[in-house]
Each structure stands twice: as structure tokens, then as C-alpha cells.
Amino acid sequence: MSSDINERVVEGIDEERERPQRAAGLWRDAIRDLRKRPTVIISLLIILVVLAIGFFPSLFTDVDPKACDISRNKAPAEPGHPFGFSHEGCDYFAQTVYGAGPSVQLSLMVVTGTLIVGGLFGILAGFYGGWVDVLFSRAVDVFNSIPFLLGAILLLTMFRDIQMPFVGARLQAIIPAVITLIIFGWTSTMRLVRASVIEARNLDYVHAARSLGASNARLMFRHILPNAVAPVVSLIPLSIAGMISVEATLSFLGLGVRKPEITWGLMIDDATKWFVNGYPMLLIIPSAFLIATVLAFVLLGDAIRDALDPKLR
Amino acid sequence: MTVELDRQGSHNGYVEGLPGYRDDAPLLEVEDLQVEFHTRDGVARAVNGVDFSLRAGETLAVVGESGSGKSVTAQAIMGILEEPPARVAGGEIRFRGVDLLKLSAERRRRIRANHVAMVFQDALSALNPVWTVGFQLGELFRKHRGMSRKDARRRAVELLDMVRIPAAAQRVDEYPHQFSGGMRQRVMIAMALALDPEVLIADEPTTALDVTVQAQIMRLLSDIQAERHMGLILITHDLGVVADVADDITVMYAGRAVEQANVRDTFASPAHPYTKALLRSIPRLDVKGQRLEVIAGLPPVLTDIPPGCAFAPRCGYAQDVCRTERPPLSTVTAGRSAACHFASEVMTDDVN
Amino acid sequence: MGRYVIRRLLQAVLTLFFVLFLLHYLLSLAIQVNGNPARTFFGDKPATPEQIAAVEAKFGTDDPCLDRLGDPCLGMFQQRMADWMTLDFGTNFDGYAVTDEIVRAVPPTLILFAISTSVWVLFGVTTGVLAAMKRGRFFDYLVRAGTTFTVAVPTFLLLVITQQLVGVSLGNWARDTFGRESVLGIVFQPSYDDRYPFLSLLVPGILLGAFGIAGITRLSRTSMLENLRADFVRTAKAKGLTSRRVTIVHTLRNSLIPVITLVGFTLADALGGTVITEGIYSIPGMGGLAYNATRENDLPVVIAIVAILSVCFMVVTLLIDLLYAVLDPRIRYE
Ligand SMILES: Nc1ncnc2c1ncn2[C@@H]1O[C@H](COP(=O)(O)OP(=O)(O)OP(=O)(O)O)[C@@H](O)[C@H]1O
Ligand code: SF4
Numbered sequence: 001m002s003s004d005i006n007e008r009v010v011e012g013i014d015e016e017r018e019r020p021q022r023a024a025g026l027w028r029d030a031i032r033d034l035r036k037r038p039t040v041i042i043s044l045l046i047i048l049v050v051l052a053i054g055f056f057p058s059l060f061t062d063v064d065p066k067a068c069d070i071s072r073n074k075a076p077a078e079p080g081h082p083f084g085f086s087h088e089g090c091d092y093f094a095q096t097v098y099g100a101g102p103s104v105q106l107s108l109m110v111v112t113g114t115l116i117v118g119g120l121f122g123i124l125a126g127f128y129g130g131w132v133d134v135l136f137s138r139a140v141d142v143f144n145s146i147p148f149l150l151g152a153i154l155l156l157t158m159f160r161d162i163q164m165p166f167v168g169a170r171l172q173a174i175i176p177a178v179i180t181l182i183i184f185g186w187t188s189t190m191r192l193v194r195a196s197v198i199e200a201r202n203l204d205y206v207h208a209a210r211s212l213g214a215s216n217a218r219l220m221f222r223h224i225l226p227n228a229v230a231p232v233v234s235l236i237p238l239s240i241a242g243m244i245s246v247e248a249t250l251s252f253l254g255l256g257v258r259k260p261e262i263t264w265g266l267m268i269d270d271a272t273k274w275f276v277n278g279y280p281m282l283l284i285i286p287s288a289f290l291i292a293t294v295l296a297f298v299l300l301g302d303a304i305r306d307a308l309d310p311k312l313r
Numbered sequence: 314m315t316v317e318l319d320r321q322g323s324h325n326g327y328v329e330g331l332p333g334y335r336d337d338a339p340l341l342e343v344e345d346l347q348v349e350f351h352t353r354d355g356v357a358r359a360v361n362g363v364d365f366s367l368r369a370g371e372t373l374a375v376v377g378e379s380g381s382g383k384s385v386t387a388q389a390i391m392g393i394l395e396e397p398p399a400r401v402a403g404g405e406i407r408f409r410g411v412d413l414l415k416l417s418a419e420r421r422r423r424i425r426a427n428h429v430a431m432v433f434q435d436a437l438s439a440l441n442p443v444w445t446v447g448f449q450l451g452e453l454f455r456k457h458r459g460m461s462r463k464d465a466r467r468r469a470v471e472l473l474d475m476v477r478i479p480a481a482a483q484r485v486d487e488y489p490h491q492f493s494g495g496m497r498q499r500v501m502i503a504m505a506l507a508l509d510p511e512v513l514i515a516d517e518p519t520t521a522l523d524v525t526v527q528a529q530i531m532r533l534l535s536d537i538q539a540e541r542h543m544g545l546i547l548i549t550h551d552l553g554v555v556a557d558v559a560d561d562i563t564v565m566y567a568g569r570a571v572e573q574a575n576v577r578d579t580f581a582s583p584a585h586p587y588t589k590a591l592l593r594s595i596p597r598l599d600v601k602g603q604r605l606e607v608i609a610g611l612p613p614v615l616t617d618i619p620p621g622c623a624f625a626p627r628c629g630y631a632q633d634v635c636r637t638e639r640p641p642l643s644t645v646t647a648g649r650s651a652a653c654h655f656a657s658e659v660m661t662d663d664v665n
Numbered sequence: 666m667g668r669y670v671i672r673r674l675l676q677a678v679l680t681l682f683f684v685l686f687l688l689h690y691l692l693s694l695a696i697q698v699n700g701n702p703a704r705t706f707f708g709d710k711p712a713t714p715e716q717i718a719a720v721e722a723k724f725g726t727d728d729p730c731l732d733r734l735g736d737p738c739l740g741m742f743q744q745r746m747a748d749w750m751t752l753d754f755g756t757n758f759d760g761y762a763v764t765d766e767i768v769r770a771v772p773p774t775l776i777l778f779a780i781s782t783s784v785w786v787l788f789g790v791t792t793g794v795l796a797a798m799k800r801g802r803f804f805d806y807l808v809r810a811g812t813t814f815t816v817a818v819p820t821f822l823l824l825v826i827t828q829q830l831v832g833v834s835l836g837n838w839a840r841d842t843f844g845r846e847s848v849l850g851i852v853f854q855p856s857y858d859d860r861y862p863f864l865s866l867l868v869p870g871i872l873l874g875a876f877g878i879a880g881i882t883r884l885s886r887t888s889m890l891e892n893l894r895a896d897f898v899r900t901a902k903a904k905g906l907t908s909r910r911v912t913i914v915h916t917l918r919n920s921l922i923p924v925i926t927l928v929g930f931t932l933a934d935a936l937g938g939t940v941i942t943e944g945i946y947s948i949p950g951m952g953g954l955a956y957n958a959t960r961e962n963d964l965p966v967v968i969a970i971v972a973i974l975s976v977c978f979m980v981v982t983l984l985i986d987l988l989y990a991v992l993d994p995r996i997r998y999e
């Protein structure tokens with residue numbers, strides 16, 4: 001009830017000062033709220049570990065995941081090989097560690113890409129309105145009419161054999177997927193940003209800044225963007241989670257990263273047939289890593305969304 | 314133009330025979346009502362000790378700052394608080410002697426709309442957007458009176474007519490958003506009056522409306538009230554309206570009734586410093602968002618009400634005793650009571 | 666209302682045109698970049714230009730525009746649209762008419778889709794609504810944990826694991842106990858059986874529906890929560906209506922309107938899910954066809970399926986928008 005009152009008191013304050021104060025209050029409350037939640041702490045820890053594994057796998061194991069000895073196929077765990085061996089006789093721990101890389105790198109690249117593309121288009125459409133808005137909104141309609149996974153499958157089938165110059169084998173394996181997923185993934189960010197820009201555009205302090213002669217670019221990036229950020233921020237962990245899932249799905253379908261590269265999706269594909277045939281761990285290990293990673297991002301995203309929008313809790 | 318509604322005696326027949334019922338008991342009595350909300354920040358005591366009584370044909374105005382517990386009191390009487398988080402922690406609400414708080418949920422439900430009805434502040438959000446006005450009115454007759462859809466619709470048209478909505482027969486099939494603000498509030502009033510209740514609670518019935526429409530709605534309400542000899546509880550911020558239509562007034566502060574008397578006496582010589590401050594601010598009262606500047610300081614946080622008089626931090630008359638001892642609502646002169654240690658001084662002090 | 670419908674229809678036709686053009690352009694671009702598929706047809710065998718030309722003609726890839734990178738091939742687009750209008754989707758690598766393949770693939774997909782969508786709508790809405798009504802209690806937490814889990818675990822993984830557990834382990838037991846041809850033996854099997862399309866699609870359909878449930882459950886829950894504290898619900902209570910009626914007539918009805926819009930969005934997921942499910946359970950449906958065509962790089966098939974599914978998806982979205990306008994009286998006048 002006191003917040004209700006504070007709000008009414010604040011209403012009287014000059015608009016130019018009101019905005020940062022409110023936005024800052026929102027974030028301060030959100031962060032205080034987040035710090036108190038054990039799920040957030042645990043999720044963050046998992047995310048940090050996974051990121052470390054994804055970018056610096058050699059810190060976690062000395063074993064070469066591609067040095068395989070078929071005579072040891074499906075051998076159980078032993079000292080130095082905590083997860084045992086794959087059905088091709090490769091060290092399963094090293095494979096699991098190296099399998100994180102493509103997922104992590106791909107999802108970060110895709111999410112960055114969709115934020116840039118979707119964010120830019122969203123700001124332009126929301127800020128200028130009129131035919132710019134119509135153009136971008138129709139484009140969103142077109143891309144949304146092609147179901148995400150189908151579109152991704154289509155593009156990847158079409159362009160999977162392209163050789164890119166100046167790119168190492170590892171990146172070569174994920175770049176087509178990155179581009180494809182950005183092409184079909186920017187629409188949701190664009191719509192979210194567009195909606196909040198339209199909302200922010202009509203706020204009083206924006207009118208005030210406009211009447212004081214602020215340029216369009218300044219209005220967009222100094223005044224409107226900060227307000228449009230909140231809904232996007234909670235989307236980031238959720239999109240990363242989604243993209244890790246999609247990457248695994250694509251590898252599983254044979255469209256993403258392919259052998260001899262290693263990813264959790266491929267490991268799962270290989271391990272499927274052994275699951276009920278005496279070697280369940282081969283499937284359980286990469287699955288558990290995949291699930292824990294995605295879950296950590298999902299929980300973090302949910303927590304941020306709840307913290308920023310407490311009424312939905 | 315009004316339509317005579319068929320009355321079944323003086324009441325709708327759901328309360329006789331219930332424990333405590335007396336034909337001659339006051340229409341509605343509220344005694345030491347306490348409502349608390351269990352929130353994440355603790356227990357907020359939104360209403361802590363409200364008393365008043367209402368006779369048939371009487372209009373009781375309830376005034377007080379935003380957050381003083383007026384709406385919560387009204388909802389407690391209706392029995393429509395959301396529990397949890399709300400909890401009625403104590404007190405009695407007697408209708409013709411029957412303590413409503415002791416009734417089963419099913420009995421309580423039948424009293425709503427039949428005996429005690431309510432008009433809400435913002436008719437646009439208080440009417441369901443996906444059903445026609447006719448459906449929402451007719452529903453009362455179908456569910457409480459077992460009427461057919463056709464008869465219920467006919468009654469809905471009559472009701473719209475009664476609240477002076479032109480072309481009622483056509484408009485009955487429209488949706489709430491197709492009505493203007495004033496018309497919507499008329500629909501709300503028609504809905505509350507449909508089953509001919511003895512008590513009508515109107516919670517800021519005109520706040521959401523244009524100034525010009527406000528007067529029309531208030532006139533409609535007081536006409537109907539006089540005609541049907543109803544008890545009307547009028548929650549409002551508009552002291553001008555209070556002076557016009559109300560008989561008695563209850564002033565609330567931080568969940569308690571701090572002054573109670575008839576309107577004329579109170580306005581002539583308020584017995585509580587808070588009432589005094591309120592009266593000083595009349596010209597600006599009806600403007601939303603400015604209410605707070607009217608009296609310096611803020612009301613107490615309801616999760617942590619200090620001992621003593623809740624008004625003490627903002628009170629010009631406050632002495633040490635005010636900060637330690639809570640003044641009870643007690644009689645000052647005949648028919649007037651106030652919750653202030655220095656009520657008689659305040660009343661006779663003519664510094665306004 | 667009439668004008669709204671017309672505007673919405675025109676919009677849909679325009680979008681459809683651009684979608685088809687986009688697909689066409691992508692296909693042309695793929696050929697321009699990757700080289701003519703007619704050459705792949707011969708594999709490592711040497712082929713004379715005449716032979717190649719003959720195969721190109723057969724595949725309909727003999728237009729010279731396919732040799733110019735970036736050329737939109739408008740002539741081909743016209744031709745392709747004319748063909749597609751008459752439901753002619755060309756031939757696949759093996760020389761069969763794509764149309765026939767697709768016609769054969771439709772029934773299993775429809776059955777799968779019907780099963781999963783019913784599970785998804787009925788189960789999803791029910792759990793969401795119940796969770797909202799039991800907010801903060803055990804059931805609510807259970808539902809929220811469950812939806813978070815299904816969001817977090819990729820559908821293909823859930824499908825693979827359940828296929829192994831239900832189809833293989835439980836299925837082996839059922840077949841040993843009740844016999845190969847028993848109902849349970851058929852229901853719990855790891856792959857499609859074309860003699861019993863419905864029975865053998867039951868488990869994958871239910872699983873696909875159940876795994877896609879999170880979105881609709883959450884939206885039903887929040888939408889219901891929002892309406893539960895709406896002013897008009899309070900009014901309904903003040904009218905002395907039974908709590909049953911308050912819930913169903915004055916809360917549920919309002920809450921389901923936004924849920925309907927989600928059905929459109931999630932349908933896209935379900936289509937993607939169909940591809941995965943059909944691939945995993947070897948169901949010869951549209952998704953299975955696309956899955957195999959993908960693995961074999963059979964572009965005409967992939968593009969025809971994507972086009973058809975996109976059109977279906979658009980039609981459904983359109984219907985949902987119109988339904989929304991019917992259900993929400995406020996929208997007609999906006
Ligand atoms: N559901 C709730 N949960 C927690 N606190 C509540 C709830 N509903 C009301 N309150 C608190 O109860 C107190 C009294 O509210 P109430 O609505 O009765 O005020 P009011 O006198 O009607 O004010 P106004 O003039 O603004 O209508 C407020 O401080 C409010 O914060
Ligand atoms: S009791 Fe004291 S503080 Fe309270 S209103 Fe009276 S004089 Fe003021």
C-alpha cells in the first residue's frame with residue numbers, strides 16, 4: 001500500500017526526472033528480488049560452468065575426445081575415464097565436455113543476431129510507424145507463416161554443403177545453422193520491441209523531449225530504447241535455452257553440426273539404440289547435461305520475467 | 314418515468330427465520346469490523362474497528378482518504394472479499410439482526426443482490442466485456458427468480474427503462490463498451506436494483522464520470538432510494554454531494570471510523586481534527602491525484618500501525634497521550650461520536 | 666465485421682504470395698549456389714551434356730536462369746505457381762510424382778495431428794485453469810514445475826526416451842504377455858504400423874501433445890489469474906451467483922479468448938514437432954516425408970511440403986483470427 005502512495009507522490013514530479021527514477025527502481029527491485037532466490041543462484045552457477053566448458057573445453061579434460069579405440073566400446077567407467085566409453089570407444093567424459101561447445105556458441109551467436117536484427121527492425125517499425133511499420137510487420141507475417149523448425153530444416157537442407165572461406169571447421173559446422181536460425185528467429189524479438197517502443201513513444205517525457213527538439217536518433221536510443229529493454233531482457237535467457245534445444249534437435253536430425261564434430265545432439269542420436277539395451281548411461285549423460293543447461297536458462301529467464309512483472313507471479 | 318417492481322412484502326424473503334432475525338431490528342449494523350490482508354510484506358490491517366448503523370430510507374456517507382478502508386468495508390459487508398489474502402478478523406455485520414458473518418456461504422450468497430447490493434466505481438471494468446448488457450441483467454432474474462430467458466430479457470428492458478436509458482429495447486442487446494460512461498453507470502445501478510434490495514452500497518459511483526454526468530447519476534440514485542425507502546451507503550470523496558444527499562456521515566481514517574454524526578452537525582463543527590482538515594480541503598477534493606497534498610503527511614503503513622492515535626503524526630492538536638493511548642470512538646454530545654482524546658476541544662475550537 | 670473479414674483475407678492472400686515467392690526464391694538460390702541437382706543424379710558417373718539436359722528437363726531445372734546467381738527466375742515462378750495451382754508438385758529424385766507421395770502422407774499426419782492437438786488443448790487448458798484456481802497450492806506448483814520441465818527438455822529427447830521406454834520396453838512386455846496382435850501390443854510399439862494407423866499413432870500423438878503443452882497451460886493460467894481478480898468477476902460475485910457460475914460464465918469464458926490466439930502460434934511448433942515425431946517413429950506422414958527428403962537432399966519434396974504446411978498454417982491462423990473476432994465483441998469495432 002505504501003508503494004501505491006509513493007507512486008501518487010511521484011506523479012507530481014517533473015517528467016524528465018521521473019523516468020530514470022522509475023526505471024532504476026524497477027531494476028533495483030528486480031535485482032533485489034532475484035538475489036533472494038536460490039533457483040537464480042543455482043541457475044547462474046550452472047550457466048557459468050556451461051559457458052566455461054563451452055568455450056574452454058581443454059580446461060576440463062586432457063583427453064582427446066576424438067582419440068577412440070573401438071576395442072573399448074561401451075566399456076564402463078574407470079579411473080581417468082569417469083563416464084566410460086562411447087559405442088565407438090571414445091572417452092565419454094571428453095566427448096561430453098567437447099559436446100557443449102557447438103550448442104553454447106551457436107545459441108549465443110543466434111541470440112545476439114536476433115537481438116540486433118529484431119531489435120533494430122522493431123525500433124524502426126515502432127518509432128516511425130506508417131509504411132515502415134507496415135513493411136516490417138508484413139515481413140514478420142511472411143516469416144511467421146513458415147513454421148520455425150520447417151523453415152530451418154528447409155534452409156539447412158538447401159545450403160548445407162556450402163563451403164565458407166576463411167572459417168575453421170568448427171565454425172563452418174555451425175555458421176549455416178546460425179544464419180538460418182537468425183533468419184527465422186528475429187520476428188519475435190521484433191514484435192516485442194515494436195510493441196514496447198510504441199508504448200514508450202507515447203509517454204509524456206518522450207513528447208517533452210521531442211518538443212525540446214531532440215533528434216530522432218537521440219529520441220530512439222536515449223529515451224525510447226531504455227524503456228523497451230525490460231521485456232527483451234527476460235527474453236534473452238529464454239531464447240538461449242530455446243536455441244540450445246533447437247541446435248540439439250537439428251544435430252539429431254542430421255542438419256546441424258555433423259560428425260566428426262561432437263555435440264550433445266549427436267551423442268544422443270548415437271546413444272538412443274543402447275538405452276534399453278543395457279547401456280542407459282550413454283543416453284542419460286548427454287541428456288542430463290543438455291537438460292540441466294536448458295533448464296538453467298529457462299529458470300533464469302522465468303525468474304527475471306517474474307521479477308520485472310510481479311503481478312503474474 | 315419509473316416502473317413499479319413487484320415487491321414481495323418489504324423484503325425478498327431470504328433472511329426471515331435465520332438466527333437473530335427481528336423484523337424491528339435496524340436494517341444494517343456494523344460493529345467493530347476488522348479485516349486484514351495477508352501479504353508478503355506482512356499483515357495489513359485495512360479495517361480495524363468500524364462501527365455504524367443504517368436505517369431504512371437513510372443515506373449514510375462514508376468518507377476518508379484513499380486507502381482508509383472504505384471499499385474493503387463495503388466488500389466485507391457484501392461478502393465478496395477475496396479470501397485469502399483477505400480475512401475478516403473480527404466483528405459483526407448484522408442485517409435485521411442476523412449476523413451475516415456467521416452464515417454459511419450458500420445463505421450468504423442468496424443475501425447478495427436480493428437484500429444487499431452494490432454499485433461499483435468503474436462500470437467499464439465492472440461489467441463483463443464479453444456478454445451483452447441484457448444477458449448480465451437478465452442473469453439475475455434467471456438465476457435468482459428462475460425466469461425464462463425471454464421473461465428475463467423483458468425485465469432487463471424494464472430496468473434499463475427505469476434508469477432512464479433511451480431506446481432500452483434496442484440497447485439491451487449491446488455490449489458494455491458500446492455505452493457511454495454515464496449510461497454504463499446507469500446499467501450498473503439497474504443491475505444492483507434488479508432484485509429490489511433493501512441496502513444499496515454505492516462505492517464512488519460517480520468518480521469515473523464527467524462532472525456534468527455526475528449530477529445526473531447522483532440524482533437518479535437518490536430518487537430511487539427515496540422512492541423505494543432503501544438504505545444507501547454512499548462512499549465518496551465529494552463532500553459537496555455528501556452535503557446534498559446524505560443524512561449521516563462516517564469519517565474513516567486508517568481503517569477506523571474516527572467520527573460519526575449527522576451531516577449538518579459534522580459540517581458545522583467537526584469533532585475530529587481529521588474531519589476538520591478534510592473539510593478545509595473541499596474545493597480540491599474531487600480532483601484525483603491531488604487528494605494527498607490536501608493534508609500534510611501520509612497515513613500510516615497498514616502493516617505497522619503505531620500505538621496510540623493513528624492520526625497523531627499529522628495532527629495539530631496532538632499531545633503526548635495521543636502517541637500512547639488509542640482514543641476509542643465515544644460519544645461527544647448526543648448523537649455524535651468521535652475517536653479523539655480532545656474531541657470536545659476540537660469541536661468548540663472555531664479555528665478552521 | 667464484414668470489412669474486417671475482407672481486410673484480413675486480402676492480407677492473408679498477400680502474405681501467401683510472398684511466402685510462396687520466398688520459398689521459390691530460396692529454391693532457385695539453392696540451385697544457383699549448389700549446382701544443378703541433375704548433376705548429382707549421376708553421382709560419380711560421367712555424363713554427356715545431352716544426358717544432363719534430359720535429366721534437367723525431367724526435373725524442371727533446365728531454365729538458364731538457374732545458372733545466374735541471384736536471378737529471381739520469375740518465369741519459373743510463374744510456371745511453378747501454375748503447376749502448384751493444379752496440385753502438380755513435380756517429381757522427386759526417384760521419379761515419382763511428389764503429389765502422389767504427399768497424398769499418401771496426409772492421413773497419418775492428420776491423425777497424429779488430431780490426437781496431439783486434442784490432448785494439447787483439452788489437457789493444456791484444463792491444467793492451466795485448475796492451476797490458476799488453486800494458485801499457490803501444491804497442484805499449482807506441480808503444474809508450473811511440469812511446464813518448466815517440458816519447456817526445458819527438447820521434444821525430440823522426450824520422444825526418443827519415451828519411445829524406448831514405452832515402445833520398446835513396455836511394448837516388448839505387452840507383446841510377450843498379450844501377443845503381437847493384441848491391442849496393447851499394437852499401441853505400445855516403437856514405430857508406425859500401417860495396418861492400424863490410429864492405434865499405432867495413439868502413443869506418439871499423446872506424447873507429442875503432452876510435450877507441447879507448456880505454452881497453452883501457462884497462458885491459460887495467467888489469463889485465468891488476470892480475470893479472476895477482474896472487477897467484473899467481483900461484480901458477478903456481488904450479484905449472488907454461485908461460484909460455479911462465476912467461474913465458468915464470468916471468468917473462464919473471458920480467459921479462453923487470448924488462449925485461442927496462442928493456438929495459432931503453437932500450431933507452428935506442433936508442425937515442427939510432427940516432423941520430429943514422424944521421423945523418430947518412422948511414420949510415413951508429411952513430416953516423415955520431409956525428414957527423409959531432408960536426409961536425401963530431395964529439394965522439390967521439401968519445398969512442396971513446407972509450402973503446403975505453411976498454407977495450412979496460414980489458413981488456421983486466419984480462421985483463429987476470425988473466431989477471435991466472433992468471441993470478443995470488442996474487436997469488431999476497432
Ligand atoms: N487485495 C489486497 N491485498 C492487500 N491489501 C489490500 C488489498 N485490497 C485492499 N488492500 C489495502 O487495504 C487498504 C484499504 O483499501 P480500500 O480499497 O478500502 O481503500 P479506499 O478507502 O476504498 O480508498 P480509495 O478512496 O482509493 O478507493 C489499502 O491500503 C489497500 O492497500
Ligand atoms: S487523539 Fe490526539 S492525535 Fe488523535 S486526532 Fe485527537 S488530538 Fe489528534
Ligand SMILES: [Mg+2]
Binds near residue numbers: 385
Ligand atoms: Mg475505494
